[in-house]
Amino acid sequence: MAVIRCFSSSFAMAPILYMQHFSGPVRSVLLTAAALGLKLQHKIVDLSKQEHLTENFLKLNPQHTIPTLEDDGVVIWDSHAINAYLVAKYGKDDSLYPKDLAKRAMVDQRMHFDSGLIFSWLRNIARGVKYKGRKALTEDQIEGLEHGYEHLNTFLKDSKWVTGNAVTIADFSLIANVTTLNIIYPVDKSRYGNISRWLKDSEALPYYDVNREGLDHFKATVKPLLS
The missing domain is CATH 3.40.30.10 (Glutaredoxin)
Incomplete structure (x- = not known):
């Protein structure tokens, strides 16, 4: 909320x-x-x-x-x-979060997708690993992640970014959480080629390094806890 x-x-x-x-x-x-x-x-x-x-x-x-x-x-x-x-x-303009109602609704939908599905599974998995000593993902968690990856791959089918051909704050939310999940449960490039391409495009953003530092910390602290 x-x-x-x-x-x-x-x-x-x-x-x-x-x-x-x-x-x-x-x-x-x-x-x-x-x-x-x-x-x-x-x-x-x-x-x-x-x-x-x-x-x-x-x-x-x-x-x-x-x-x-x-x-x-x-x-x-x-x-x-x-x-x-x-x-x-x-913002100097509204490109990251358009004022146009239809475009903004699309950004909002993708952000709700992030909070309701992608981040929900990330939080569920991370808490289990860090605080409950779980060494592997459950079948339900894997199924949930595959479900999320399938939808995201579809969103990216005909566009460079998650709502079209311009990057928005919806991309930033999903970039941060999907790159984290990619450490825990790697995106299958053969099945989710659109996500793989989007991740590469994300890394090419001139300010992507602010995401990389936190990813390195997550990888160093959480990844070793998984078997």
């Missing part, structure tokens, strides 16, 4: 992003900010030390999730809401 809260502020400064690099949703925000040429203040929230449950953080975000954005008295959580907000406020 996307939430926006407002607090009074006496001066403006660069937006603050409460984050951890390994988080796919965080990396989608980093991609959006980089595409906008927007500088963010990074505040690392150490989940292992339960810093997201401190009194100060809970005042900002009662759901205690990352990413959380604080921008001149406005506090927003849920990466999709943050990305839409950043484009609306700081």
